[in-house]
Amino acid sequence: MSIINLAIVGVGKIVRDQHLPAVAANADYRLVAAASRNAQVEGVANFASIEEMLATVPSIDAVSLCMPPQYRHAAAVAALEAGKHVFLEKPPGATLSEVEDLAALAARKDVSLFASWHSRYAPAVEAARAFLAGTTITSMRVMWKEDVRQWHPGQDWIWQPGGLGVFDPGINALSIVTRILPRQVFATAATLEFPENRDAPIAASIRFTDAAGLDLEAEFDWRQVGPQSWDIIARTQAGEMVLSEGGARLSVDGRLVHGEPEQEYPSLYRRFAEIIRAGRSDVDLAPLRHVADAFMLGRRKVVEAFHD
Amino acid sequence: MSIINLAIVGVGKIVRDQHLPAVAANADYRLVAAASRNAQVEGVANFASIEEMLATVPSIDAVSLCMPPQYRHAAAVAALEAGKHVFLEKPPGATLSEVEDLAALAARKDVSLFASWHSRYAPAVEAARAFLAGTTITSMRVMWKEDVRQWHPGQDWIWQPGGLGVFDPGINALSIVTRILPRQVFATAATLEFPENRDAPIAASIRFTDAAGLDLEAEFDWRQVGPQSWDIIARTQAGEMVLSEGGARLSVDGRLVHGEPEQEYPSLYRRFAEIIRAGRSDVDLAPLRHVADAFMLGRRKVVEAFHD
Numbered sequence: 345m346s347i348i349n350l351a352i353v354g355v356g357k358i359v360r361d362q363h364l365p366a367v368a369a370n371a372d373y374r375l376v377a378a379a380s381r382n383a384q385v386e387g388v389a390n391f392a393s394i395e396e397m398l399a400t401v402p403s404i405d406a407v408s409l410c411m412p413p414q415y416r417h418a419a420a421v422a423a424l425e426a427g428k429h430v431f432l433e434k435p436p437g438a439t440l441s442e443v444e445d446l447a448a449l450a451a452r453k454d455v456s457l458f459a460s461w462h463s464r465y466a467p468a469v470e471a472a473r474a475f476l477a478g479t480t481i482t483s484m485r486v487m488w489k490e491d492v493r494q495w496h497p498g499q500d501w502i503w504q505p506g507g508l509g510v511f512d513p514g515i516n517a518l519s520i521v522t523r524i525l526p527r528q529v530f531a532t533a534a535t536l537e538f539p540e541n542r543d544a545p546i547a548a549s550i551r552f553t554d555a556a557g558l559d560l561e562a563e564f565d566w567r568q569v570g571p572q573s574w575d576i577i578a579r580t581q582a583g584e585m586v587l588s589e590g591g592a593r594l595s596v597d598g599r600l601v602h603g604e605p606e607q608e609y610p611s612l613y614r615r616f617a618e619i620i621r622a623g624r625s626d627v628d629l630a631p632l633r634h635v636a637d638a639f640m641l642g643r644r645k646v647v648e649a650f651h652d
Numbered sequence: 653m654s655i656i657n658l659a660i661v662g663v664g665k666i667v668r669d670q671h672l673p674a675v676a677a678n679a680d681y682r683l684v685a686a687a688s689r690n691a692q693v694e695g696v697a698n699f700a701s702i703e704e705m706l707a708t709v710p711s712i713d714a715v716s717l718c719m720p721p722q723y724r725h726a727a728a729v730a731a732l733e734a735g736k737h738v739f740l741e742k743p744p745g746a747t748l749s750e751v752e753d754l755a756a757l758a759a760r761k762d763v764s765l766f767a768s769w770h771s772r773y774a775p776a777v778e779a780a781r782a783f784l785a786g787t788t789i790t791s792m793r794v795m796w797k798e799d800v801r802q803w804h805p806g807q808d809w810i811w812q813p814g815g816l817g818v819f820d821p822g823i824n825a826l827s828i829v830t831r832i833l834p835r836q837v838f839a840t841a842a843t844l845e846f847p848e849n850r851d852a853p854i855a856a857s858i859r860f861t862d863a864a865g866l867d868l869e870a871e872f873d874w875r876q877v878g879p880q881s882w883d884i885i886a887r888t889q890a891g892e893m894v895l896s897e898g899g900a901r902l903s904v905d906g907r908l909v910h911g912e913p914e915q916e917y918p919s920l921y922r923r924f925a926e927i928i929r930a931g932r933s934d935v936d937l938a939p940l941r942h943v944a945d946a947f948m949l950g951r952r953k954v955v956e957a958f959h960d
Contacts, residue, residue: 417838421863439945440748441838441938445863448836505841505951528756530725530749533813543951555729555753630749636944637747643813643851644952 347374348429348617351404353394353419354411355380358433362462363408366609372617377401394419398426406456406620409433412501413508417442420457424449429456429620431612435515435632436460438506447627457625458616461519465611466591471602472576473524475594479582481525486562488517490572492546498652502544509544511635513574514564518631520576520591521562527554531634534642539650546650550638655682656737656925659712661702661727662719663688666741670770671716674917680925685709702727706734714764714928717741720809721816725750728765732757737764737928739920743823743940744768746814755935765933766924769827773919774899779910780884781832783902787890789833794870796825798880800854806960810852817852819943821882822872826939828884828899829870835862839942842950847958854958858946 350373352359364385367373378385379397391397398404406429409419413435420437423430424446436459437443443459450457463469490513501507508515521529529552537547546567552560574590583597594602619626658681660667672693675681686693687705699705706712714737717727721743728745731738732754744767745751751767758765771777798821809815816823829837837860845855854875860868882898891905902910927934 438840438949439838440941440948441836441945444941445836445838449863506949508948528749528753530747530753532746538952555757633748633752633944636941636948637749639947640816640944641746641814644846646954 348372348620349374349376349403349405351375351377351379351397351401351407352385353379353397353407353409354415355383355385356410359410362609363410366613369610370613370617373613376404394422398422398428404428406431406616413438414501414504414506417446420446421449424453424455424457427453427455429458429616431458431460431616434459434461434519435508435512435635436627436629437632440629440632440636443627443629443632447625450625454623456616456620456623457627458619459627459629460612460616461516461628461631462608462612463516463591464519464523465608465615466520467604467606468587468594468602469520469523469591471594472585472587472591475582475585475596475601476524476578476580477526479580481558482579482581483559484521484561484576484578486517486521486560487573487575487577488514489563489565489568490574491568492566493652503542505543507544508635509542510546510548510564510566511638514548514562515631515635516590517562517564517574517576518634520587521560522628522630522634524576524587525554525558527556527558528630529554529558529560531637531641534638535645536638536642537645537647539648540646541649546647548638548642550634550642656680656928657682657684657711657713659683659685659687659705659709659715660693661687661705661715661717662723663691663693664718667718670917671718674921677918678921678925681921684712702730706730706736712736714739714924721746722809722812722814725754728754729757732761732763732765735761735763737766737924739766739768739924742767742769742827743816743820743943744935744937745940748937748940748944751935751937751940755933758933762931764924764928764931765935766927767935767937768920768924769824769936769939770916770920771824771899772827772831773916773923774828775912775914776895776902776910777828777831777899779902780893780895780899783890783893783904783909784832784886784888785834787888789866790887790889791867792829792869792884792886794825794829794868795881795883795885796822797871797873797876798882799876800874801960811850813851815852816943817850818854818856818872818874819946822856822870823939823943824898825870825872825882825884826942828895829868830936830938830942832884832895833862833866835864835866836938837862837866837868839945839949842946843953844946844950845953845955847956848954849957854955856946856950858942858950
């Protein structure tokens with residue numbers, strides 16, 4: 345295949361802000377169709393359902409699935425069964441088991457499945473990984489604090505069971521942490537704060553450790569007003585590392601080491617084309633597994649009702 | 653190694669009821685030591701901690717870890733680092749990630765790790781698996797309803813975060829279901845009922861499906877008084893299959909097909925010796941993954957306080 349004929353399913357804010365510009369700028373792809381219940385993409389064939397789209401446009405090679413995670417599995421099965429490569433927007437599903445099931449199906453159909461973690465492609469992530477590989481970490485703090493009203497206005501699905509609540513952004517932090525640390529971590533305690541009128545947490549803290557006894561604490565909060573923070577701070581024998589702005593800037597002892605323009609979605613689409621051409625899948629469930637672990641292990645605390 | 657020198661850690665009810673008789677009856681093992689904070693095993697060397705035990709009795713080949721899951725990882729690391737084979741009582745840990753970490757450590761140390769699921773060794777489980785493999789299943793119901801006051805009197809750890817609550821018995825059902833079904837399943841919805849004074853659920857229901865659209869519903873309840881039920885009922889094209897008494901009895905259309913004496917722990921210890929001698933591990937996390945998925949996906953409902 346020279347050019348990959350791509351279709352996008354679930355046309356919302358993230359598709360318009362990120363997927364469409366990234367695809368338009370990448371010569372590996374030709375966008376040929378879109379399917380969405382309530383939205384359309386200009387200049388391509390539009391459908392109300394993925395089933396109708398797959399039946400009508402046989403030239404599709406690959407699909408990006410961008411609907412809420414609760415609805416991703418059925419669409420992924422339809423695409424994989426039709427022999428299409430599949431890009432899953434994060435999180436890859438509402439459960440770990442359904443994504444394991446998709447990975448097995450992709451292997452049987454001999455197509456590529458990509459469980460994407462866009463924050464892993466933030467500009468300074470690889471530099472942070474290289475820095476940490478060359479030193480010893482004594483402790484790490486993750487602070488992911490944002491205003492849900494600003495970033496997810498009126499997105500009801502995010503508050504529903506399976507919508508993950510504050511872990512929707514928090515899983516971005518976990519996707520970075522699991523990439524930059526030299527060893528696997530695991531949660532030892534967690535607290536999840538549920539608004540009394542919602543089915544997903546508005547705040548959470550998780551303590552992690554690893555086989556070497558790492559002291560890692562992550563705080564996720566959706567009630568942050570004023571300055572927002574998407575920061576990972578590590579105390580190391582080589583100084584204090586700060587990976588800030590969601591992985592965009594890396595500094596050590598206050599000195600900027602790495603700061604380049606953000607290229608997350610362009611990088612994701614380069615990666616997707618790469619695994620399609622290599623005949624491989626890329627499905628790392630560690631970030632979602634940590635969220636599931638936190639739900640299983642965590643203490644639940646009911647807090648003030650949240651109204652959008 | 654001709655005889656496996658075994659040590660047991662975490663001496664409680666399940667050890668006295670099941671582990672000690674099973675080990676005593678199996679010529680593959682010699683029980684040489686035990687470690688427990690508050691209890692002792694007669695006739696062997698006893699220690700207050702696993703670290704002291706491992707340092708004092710170098711002849712130990714393998715350890716069974718039977719403390720609550722929240723404390724299992726640290727003990728497992730101590731044993732694996734000392735080059736011992738490790739048997740994990742179910743559930744294998746408080747998180748999926750820590751067990752993945754143990755599996756990686758066992759592989760590095762070239763010793764066997766066994767994540768045991770005793771109910772998989774119930775007498776009629778393999779017969780149920782064979783029956784289902786030869787037919788088409790239209791629906792399945794799991795009913796695991798028992799009186800927590802009778803089966804877990806005063807066991808506070810079970811109500812703490814990471815103690816799993818009603819999933820402590822429920823995971824036994826899931827360990828059977830994942831063994832007897834022909835395909836992987838995954839949760840699509842769940843409800844978890846938390847007593848207002850407890851950190852773990854007292855009841856739960858989970859809906860599952862699989863790639864073929866199976867209709868599977870599991871109900872777990874710890875508030876059952878009167879007759880207890882540990883039943884799995886499948887409607888199939890070959891009749892109604894009932895796997896009852898926790899996997900002990902199999903009947904089809906009311907006719908008893910398989911019913912033999914219970915041999916779960918003797919079978920587990922046979923399996924553990926087998927993987928040690930074969931130089932392999934046996935770590936299937938599917939049952940725990942389904943529980944984590946249910947916590948992540950599930951709707952939380954607060955119910956009446958529970959007092960022991």
